Amino acid sequence: MGAFLKTAARLRRARLRRDEEGATLLEFAIVLPVFLTMLFGLFEFAFIIFISSSVDAAILNASRLGATGLKYEDETRSEMVLRIVQEQTWGLIKPTASDLDILIYDSFSDIGKPEPFDDDNGNGDYDEGESFTDINGNAQWDDDMGKAGLGGSDSIVLYRVRYAWGYVTPFIRNLLGDEFQYSSSVAVRNEPFN
Template sequence: MRRLSDMRRLMTVLRRDQRGTTAVEFAFVAPILIAMVLFVVELSLMMFVNTVVEGGLREASRIGLTGYSSEGVSRDQLIVNVVNEHSLGMVTVNLGDIHTYVYPSFADIGQPEPFEDGNGNEAYDEGEDFTDINGNGVWDPDMGKAGLGGASDIVIYTLDYDWSFLTKLLTIPMQASIVVRNEPYGTSP
């Protein structure tokens, strides 16, 4: 009987004792709080890197739109070098990561090559006549021609890169792009 009363007394004392409750509550809340802070830091870094890469691509497009070339280095490589310099080492870009397409006008960006819709289904079908705008011999859903273009051409620069979170748990494919009209270089006023 004495043991039962001691046990009840102990339970009453423990039930009323508030010491340590903050530590227990913090143990429940801390993982969620830490995960939220890490998410905000990761999202902020991702946005910062995207902004820096877009700025680097904007600066790199200046090489293309002015027609600048350097002895011993292609314009494509100069563009990659500028993007790498501006990305602060957070992203490393290679020649295959930047895609450039030339268009006749701004309205043509992302438009398919014109075709004769023989069966009236408003979609290109094999064998229908088409105008090969980009000169590759096949109908394309985007009429852009690969390259940096010439004087006064419209060029879209697109950079595909992967952003790895600091925790290395996730890698997200990202993209930056800019559309410019090349300057009328090589022509006299």
């Protein structure tokens, strides 16, 4: 009888140990994805901060050169801006001409503003047929009155580059999709170079 009780107690202890091991494994299985998400998330976040601030610095440098009216013999202003962005991001960001806007405005406060229109039906939006002031002269209403071009002496010019940054870790790609869309812009007043 004594031997039987001892055996039962031993079996209970063994089961308890197994339960504890199981619980530890379960905790690990719950905590691991959270830990990995945080780790990879931090890594990706740091990369995005690094890349976006590099593009910001590059577009700032390019806009300052543009504001001087400096002309290179073998490249246009757009090509110069795209080259500087690519050089100053170590080739990690390669925007093309369609990713770059160089827009001229009458004043800094006009940047990003729509062309004025008469809201005849009072819905707060421009609708076809409502009259408008064609500030950028392209014969249509625009939600941004900027006029494409480099601007002359004293013009206010916005440089804006859009790019997609692909996430590095497959884990984050699964969570957030392949890439992150980013846009960087700087507005400058051209120097009186004419």
